Amino acid sequence: MEKVHLLTLGCPKNLADSELMLGALVRAGFEITLDPDDAQVLVVNTCAFIESAKKESLDAIMEASECKSRGRGKRLVVAGCLAQRYGAELREQLPEVDVFVGTGNFLDLPELLRRTESPEARPIPYAGAAHLLPRADASRIKTGEFFTSYLKISEGCNHKCAFCIIPRIRGLHESRPLADLVAEARMLAAGGVVELNLIAQDLTAYGRDLEPRSSLAALLRALSSVEELHWIRLLYCYPNFVTDELLDTIAALPNVVNYIDIPLQHADDRILRAMRRERSSVMLTRLLARVRARIPNVTLRTSFIVGFPGETDTAFERLMDFVRENEFDRLGVFTYSHEENTAAYEMPGQIPERLKRARRAALMEAQGAISLKKNRGLVGREIEVLVEAPLSGNTARVRGRSQGQAPEIDGSVFLKGEASPGEFVVAQVEKGLSYDLHARLCERLSIEQEKVAYHG
Numbered sequence: 028m029e030k031v032h033l034l035t036l037g038c039p040k041n042l043a044d045s046e047l048m049l050g051a052l053v054r055a056g057f058e059i060t061l062d063p064d065d066a067q068v069l070v071v072n073t074c075a076f077i078e079s080a081k082k083e084s085l086d087a088i089m090e091a092s093e094c095k096s097r098g099r100g101k102r103l104v105v106a107g108c109l110a111q112r113y114g115a116e117l118r119e120q121l122p123e124v125d126v127f128v129g130t131g132n133f134l135d136l137p138e139l140l141r142r143t144e145s146p147e148a149r150p151i152p153y154a155g156a157a158h159l160l161p162r163a164d165a166s167r168i169k170t171g172e173f174f175t176s177y178l179k180i181s182e183g184c185n186h187k188c189a190f191c192i193i194p195r196i197r198g199l200h201e202s203r204p205l206a207d208l209v210a211e212a213r214m215l216a217a218g219g220v221v222e223l224n225l226i227a228q229d230l231t232a233y234g235r236d237l238e239p240r241s242s243l244a245a246l247l248r249a250l251s252s253v254e255e256l257h258w259i260r261l262l263y264c265y266p267n268f269v270t271d272e273l274l275d276t277i278a279a280l281p282n283v284v285n286y287i288d289i290p291l292q293h294a295d296d297r298i299l300r301a302m303r304r305e306r307s308s309v310m311l312t313r314l315l316a317r318v319r320a321r322i323p324n325v326t327l328r329t330s331f332i333v334g335f336p337g338e339t340d341t342a343f344e345r346l347m348d349f350v351r352e353n354e355f356d357r358l359g360v361f362t363y364s365h366e367e368n369t370a371a372y373e374m375p376g377q378i379p380e381r382l383k384r385a386r387r388a389a390l391m392e393a394q395g396a397i398s399l400k401k402n403r404g405l406v407g408r409e410i411e412v413l414v415e416a417p418l419s420g421n422t423a424r425v426r427g428r429s430q431g432q433a434p435e436i437d438g439s440v441f442l443k444g445e446a447s448p449g450e451f452v453v454a455q456v457e458k459g460l461s462y463d464l465h466a467r468l469c470e471r472l473s474i475e476q477e478k479v480a481y482h483g
């Protein structure tokens with residue numbers, strides 16, 4: 028039995044693909060190993076969204092290639108967005124790679140590996156569709172903590188944001204059938220998942236292409252009937268399609284957390300138009316007011332890009348003012364990445380890297396002060412926490428997350444008290460830092476209490 032080691036880079040959408048790839052490999056008889064030196068097959072599932080991600084992916088390929096050269100008969104696979112975007116060039120530059128699989132044919136990997144078993148075999152380039160929609164009946168090997176999972180509800184994107192290469196890599200938007208998503212959610216819940224994080228390039232596009240037509244709100248209503256799911260969370264909502272129906276559905280369903288991630292990208296009208304985001308800052312302010320009015324105690328997350336071509340000091344100041352005025356609960360800031368085959372690539376007024384980094388630091392500093400103020404305001408409050416892990420070397424302290432903290436991208440709650448991973452507890456906040464909270468465990472919730480809390 029051959030052993031396979033898989034490294035995932037990039038976003039949770041790539042992680043979802045990796046879990047399907049592992050499922051296909053295990054079904055074909057491969058064994059998974061966490062030690063690359065112990066593996067006969069090394070897979071790097073890459074990201075190619077922005078320059079830094081490409082560099083990280085190439086570094087990981089070089090490291091895997093060194094590992095390959097240390098053992099006999101090892102094979103190296105490059106999967107994911109980098110293979111999809113640059114397959115032909117990479118084949119020339121990286122002759123040590125045995126197989127390239129893209130974002131649409133990674134389930135063929137077991138078969139492709141069989142074709143490279145002989146030492147004379149030639150490297151296999153990528154050839155396939157832009158994406159592959161997951162299916163509930165496909166084998167999926169869930170990685171990471173047992174109690175939380177991502178659920179990819181659609182693939183591809185129909186928007187034409189000037190800075191973004193994703194539609195060229197992953198193709199046009201396509202939704203998964205609603206019943207298939209509910210079936211997968213039920214399977215995940217049966218395996219112990221209590222938190223489900225919905226992902227896609229744009230969640231709000233969900234259902235518009237289905238026959239009969241559906242919507243994200245309808246999907247939330249269906250998923251919320253899965254009793255074991257206590258927290259259902261929305262990531263990546265495109266601003267134009269955040270409807271009142273969606274906001275009211277989030278507010279009304281007890282197991283959909285009052286959390287929403289709406290990447291706004293900028294707040295200066297001229298830059299928004301150049302980005303092809305179609306929204307003015309006045310409309311964005313109205314949207315934020317609507318979100319806050321319709322979802323009580325909502326945690327609002329957004330992300331911005333600084334250093335887009337033509338971003339003057341004045342345009343950047345407008346963005347700073349917008350962030351100070353709107354006081355987001357969570358904020359991510361990216362520096363613009365100059366990507367070929369995007370509309371922004373040829374735009375005049377490209378900004379030097381140093382200035383982009385300085386603007387990012389200034390925006391993060393402004394947000395740091397806002398987050399600190401908000402987190403200090405929670406001191407004394409009781410919050411619900413999903414326990415993730417004990418803190419190393421200390422059995423009387425654990426780390427967890429509140430409803431307002433998404434996995435991997437937001438902060439943590441550090442708790443005084445003993446509890447098990449996957450358990451929900453009530454804790455009193457004792458200290459608020461810029462991104463994390465410190466709290467004292469007050470009560471461990473029994474399964475019955477949790478059921479009453481979420482389903483009445």
Ligand code: SF4
Pocket residue numbers: 184185186187188191192193194228229265
């Ligand atoms: S909505 Fe997101 S994925 Fe789609 S083009 Fe815009 S930035 Fe890219």
